[in-house]
Amino acid sequence: MLPTRTTIILLAVAALGLLLLGRGALPAQAPPAVAPPPAAPPSPYTAPDWHAVLAGTDPLRLLVVGHKAMLAWKGDADVRVSYAATDADVYTAHAGEQVGVVRTPEGGCALRQEGKNFLTVTEAFRLTSPKPILLWTPQPETWRIVHGPVVITPLADNTFGIAQELLLEDYLRNVVCGEMPASFHAQALRAQAIIARTYTLAKLGRHADEGADLCDEVHCQVYGADANRSRATDEAVADTRGLVLMYGDTLAEAYYHATCGGVTDDAGLVWGPEYARPYLVGGTKDSAVKESAAIGDILCASGGYCKRSNGYRWTRVFSATEVNELVSRNLTKVTGDPAAKMSKVVNMNVEERTPNGRVARLRVEGDGASYVVIGDQARWLFGTGDPGPEGLWSTLFDLTVTRDARGAITQYTFKGAGRGHGIGMCQWGADGRARAGQSYREILAAYYPGTKVVTGK
Ligand SMILES: [Zn+2]
Ligand SMILES: [Zn+2]
Incomplete structure (x- = not known):
């Protein structure tokens, strides 16, 4: 993320605080210059140890x-x-x-x-x-x-x-059927069960402020209805009981998404450096994409393990009026900059891409100002400003801006590939790989390089 005006002010305040509180700056007997802040209310819930949850001794x-x-x-x-x-x-x-x-x-x-x-x-x-x-x-x-x-x-x-x-295994039976169609290949369902188990254990306490570990929605993992469960989804959980994905001695952060559209991407580049992990490096090819291919070539690449997905290729067209409304409503939110306001866009272009083709920086100009929207935030600019299905399906897109004879923008055409953030496992790709004969171990090794499937203890 770029530093915003707010973060700059906060950094300045923090620097001033350090000066005031610096040990060398105060005589030994001086009272504290600044009263300590009131203690934060204690978190109402301490998450259980993941080993105990995996063993089934703690719920x-x-x-x-x-x-x-x-x-x-x-x-x-x-x-x-x-x-x-x-x-x-x-x-x-x-x-x-x-x-x-x-x-x-x-x-x-x-x-x-x-x-x-x-x-x-x-x-x-x-x-x-x-x-x-x-x-x-x-x-x-x-x-x-x-x-x-x-x-x-x-x-x-x-x-x-x-x-x-x-208990974990009971929870997972509803998660596997909530996150993946039961009609997917048995090996894909097993891969899904292992990463759902791993993700759950890695995210225990995510909702501690609300007295819980995980929520039942997309934010954490969808907890499907009992009616969606089938013998295939139940078996995927039972047959992988105890198996988790590890990187060295730590649980992998097993992010996953619906459809990569041909190539997965690097968490650090899509979400920011704090998300970078050695096994979330992207570049896994689900279609015949060449190294550092241009976006046009990615969109035309043949084959594709995830090509059966309806999000494999997509097009969205917006009028200039629609984009002006979206930008005036969402720009502040997606840039995190309270000063970012714009009513009329005069130019929009992809300024930088990740090595795998996703939009890293989208430049938006208008009202005499210029802003950059980073990574996945570019999707939410064209929806509600927050993550959700209204936004663009992925950042693996080509943008064409059409203008009239006087140079005014009339239309924005997005031609895209994939659905979701593109980090970790591509679910439709997992199904395609399984149908092509890959085992769940091969599938997970492809999407999370350097990790191992082990019996967690
Ligand atoms: Zn949640
Ligand atoms: Zn894919």
Whole structure:
């Protein structure tokens, strides 16, 4: 990322702070020049050790919903409430009896029935029942059926985080069917199961501020409906039980995406240097792409392990008016620069690409100013400004800007390849490789060079 005006100001403030607090700058007896900042509220949840989760001795917590100021539950059998840390009894409701919990203005929590608070609870608590638990949350009003223990954590913003506890292998059965079509080849499903297991263990505690490990959406991994599970997806999890992807002694950060469009890319170049890893270097060829090929040649390359994907090649056309609206709405967000505002674009061009052809820098000029949009942010400029399906499907695109006789822009045409960020495993490519006879080990070795599939301990 380029330093923005805000980061420059923050750096200046930090430098001033160092001067004020520098040991040599103050006499020995002087009081501190700056009061220490107030301690941050403690994280409500400490993630379990990944070895214990892999062994099945500790469950993981899947975020059901975060930041609700109240909720209620009931069950077809007794629902026991106990403190999550100690398992000490709090209250047990009989079958069909509905209990609510609210945050109180003082920052506490109270169990509630028939319009009255009847019991104060002081920390995270667990609901357990021999039958599924029916959970109600407001705004929007939702009833959910949850199979298994539910942990409710009071959060720092005076709301609750609600998480389901489940064992890794049970969780993975719904993730594999949520992240990959069950019709994919058995070896591709096995590769998916291994990287979903690895990704899960590497990301435990990602939602600790909401009292959970992972959420059930694209942000972490999609937790598919039971109806999407099949014998093939269940077998992929069971047959790879305990297998993880390691780089040396550490779990690999096994990012994956739908379709590379012909060639994968380098995490450090697409997302920024903090994401660079020796095994996320990209350059894995899913089609007959030559080294450092021009974008036009990549788009024309023949064959392709991921060519069955509907995102293998795509075209999107925007009018000048549409792009002006998108840029005026999203430029601040995608550049991270509060001063980046523009109402009329007069020029847009790809200024730099990664060695594998993805857009590294997109130049946008207008209103007498000029900005650069970096890497994957170029996709979100043409959507909502945030990651999502509305943006461009990939940054592996060629941009043609059409102008009228007076030189004013009339149209933007994006011809692209692939769907997703292009880092790590290409899911459609994994299926293509499996159909061509590759094993899940060969598939993973291709997309994460230097890693090993091992039985985690
Ligand atoms: Zn998440
Ligand atoms: Zn691919």
